[in-house]
Amino acid sequence: MIGRLNHVAIAVPQLGAAVAQYRTTLGAEVSEALPQPEHGVTVVFVTLPNTKIELLEPLGEKSPIAAFLERNPAGGIHHLCYEVADIRSARDRLKAAGARVLGDGEPRIGAHGKPVLFLHPKDFNGTLVELEQA
Ligand code: CO
Secondary structure, X not given: OOOOEEEEEEEOOOHHHHHHHHHHHOOOEEOOOEXXXXXXXXXXXXXXXXXXXXXXXXXXXXXXXXXXXXXXXXXXEEXXXXXXXXXXHHHHHHHHOOOOEOOOOOOXXXXXXXXXXXXXXXXXXXXXXEEEEO
């Protein structure tokens, strides 16, 4: 059911420093920063030949990654995103298998303008999983 690895998301405490590291030290193609107040993050996309890295910095008071960065002050891998062809049928199959979908279970429009859902990390080996309709 799952397809390509769409991206790996890394929460970072200082987006400017992380951008400089990816752009200069690692020599990667890095986008401009995109504030996403509705998601509580500022996002930068690192484009690699086979996938993307998303660098996430908290934005606003109620950022969903603030608690993660409190536990991981130097930053860390926050989630993996897998592509699916049909997000609602993927959700229904996962729920039937006992996986917990975060939030109200309805797909939201994610950072790439496509419908996304998140699955509870306790149901996936301690990994927060995002599904994105490709
Ligand atoms: Co993501």
